[in-house]
Amino acid sequence: MKALYLLNTALFTALSLACIAQTKFKPEDTEFYEPKPRVVMNDAQVPNDAIILFDGKTLDKWESKNNPSQAAPWTVQDAVLTVNPSTGDIQTKEKFEDFQLHIEWKSPEKIKGEGQGRGNSGIFLQGLYEVQVLDNDDNPTYVNGQAGSIYKQRPPLVEVRADQDKWHRYDIIYKAPRFNKDGMLISKATVTILHNGVLVQNNTQIEGTTEYIGLPKLQAHGSGPIVLQDHGDLVHFRNIWIRPL
Secondary structure (H helix, E strand, O other): OOHHHHHHHHHHHHHHHHHHHHOOHHHHOOOOOOOOOOOOEEEEEEOOOOOEEEEOOOOOEEEEEEEEEEEOOOOEEEEEEEOOOOOOOOEOOEEEEEEEEEEEOOOOOOOOOOHHHHHOEEEEEOOEEEEOOOOOOOOOOHHOOOOOOOOOOOOOOOOOOOOOOOEEEEEEEOOOEEEEEOEEEOEEEEEEEOOOOEEEEEEEEOOOOOOEEEEEEEEOOEOOOEOOOOOOOOOOOOOEEEEEE
């Protein structure tokens, strides 16, 4: 019976391909006009459908991670957001799932320490998955902990240095993990990152939470915030916007 089934399937496939081969298509047979893509304008290098997370003036879109009822305790001056050491991480009030994120960062003017102590911060996607922020210049730290890495999981494809103005730009395209109604994993998160316009993560699979000690953990969750890390260094941020996808 199995052999007969396979034979019938092969014959059906061959006949179907033969019919397709004999069909005479017209150009319009493979054209469609609906639905039309939305029109998005790029105004001052910011898409007009983006949510501005930091406009250089206020932290209205942010809150303390440790105390979500409290305002974000970092410093805003001259259109730049700076970590206020020992005050804790800050996070967006709004939560996100799939998105395009643009964020610019700069290491402290005076960098102290070595390895992971050199201008350390991080950008946590959905509050769980860290894209590392670090001064890489002549820094012999572990490669899956340098700037552009998915922390403790994936090193960047290449090491990118800052421009003359010392600012770095991350453009992050992120697809969240999916879980079924019982909390079982359907697909892991993936991320693509351009660092100063250079590809450093190419549709990289994120294995789970980015742990400092131990292996990644997979936990069912929904949408989550963007979190900026207070690692004790005066790291600067500016021009932060996001496009939910």
